[in-house]
């Protein structure tokens with residue numbers, strides 16, 4: 001049986017299929033959305049759905065994605081949603097991302113995430129990238145300080161190796177890891193195994209290989225047809241079946257895509273279908 005939920009702790013239990021906000025800002029994840037009303041409508045739909053794990057970052061826009069989340073939260077009356085955010089990237093323009101691990105900057109950005117999301121504390125703060133110009137102990141250390149101050153509940157890392165996870169775990173408990181991973185890119189299988197062994201959430205970014213896995217007539221079409229599903233839904237269902245610690249966060253600015261992606265949580269793949277999908281050629 002595929003687990004439907006993942007527990008970060010006794011009170012923070014989320015449905016495993018989440019949502020990522022990175023497609024909401026302008027092209028190149030830069031500037032405002034070309035259709036800000038649509039961006040807020042998508043966030044309204046996310047908040048009013050079964051999705052209760054939302055991944056965002058100060059760097060998306062920067063800050064525009066958080067603003068769309070906040071605008072939707074203002075009208076939201078329902079149950080608690082876990083909004084995971086990140087710090088550690090600076091932005092210079094469309095598609096330009098430069099890590100900065102100065103602990104003073106990371107502290108500022110945690111505060112800015114709180115302001116721009118309109119929250120008193122962050123359920124999960126992820127270090128977007130480790131910056132090799134600063135000691136890991138300072139980068140993870142400042143997040144652990146803010147955890148002790150009550151501003152942060154859990155700490156996660158993004159795009160890291162097993163060795164980096166082990167080093168960070170010596171500084172403070174790490175609750176999650178967010179690495180690039182999907183059906184055709186499984187280079188970080190060792191990190192997934194580590195996450196399984198330590199009950200960490202493994203949050204695969206690019207779960208649809210930026211849309212590649214959503215294309216019709218690709219390798220997922222046969223199984224998709226059998227389930228009257230789309231290839232994107234099968235790619236997400238594969239992730240959900242592959243490991244109980246995987247929390248996929250498909251990104252979309254399209255309402256129909258959002259509803260369709262969310263429905264993937266109810267697809268049951270047989271062992272034979274899982275074997276067939278797992279055998280699809282992956283990127284080395």
Ligand SMILES: NC(=O)c1ccc[n+]([C@@H]2O[C@H](COP(=O)([O-])OP(=O)(O)OC[C@H]3O[C@@H](n4cnc5c(N)ncnc54)[C@H](OP(=O)(O)O)[C@@H]3O)[C@@H](O)[C@H]2O)c1
Pocket residue numbers: 019020021022023055056128158159178179204205206207208209210211212214232249250251252253254256257258260261
């Ligand atoms: N930690 C990191 O370094 C990192 C890096 C990248 C991303 N992320 C996180 O991971 C999340 C997911 O990554 P991502 O958004 O880049 O990639 P993705 O989820 O693999 O793919 C998103 C792309 O697929 C399209 N798409 C989504 N659903 C679709 C559907 N049902 N049918 C057809 N096309 C569909 C989207 O376009 P439409 O808008 O047109 O649907 C978009 O172009 C992000 O939102 C972000 O939260 C983290």
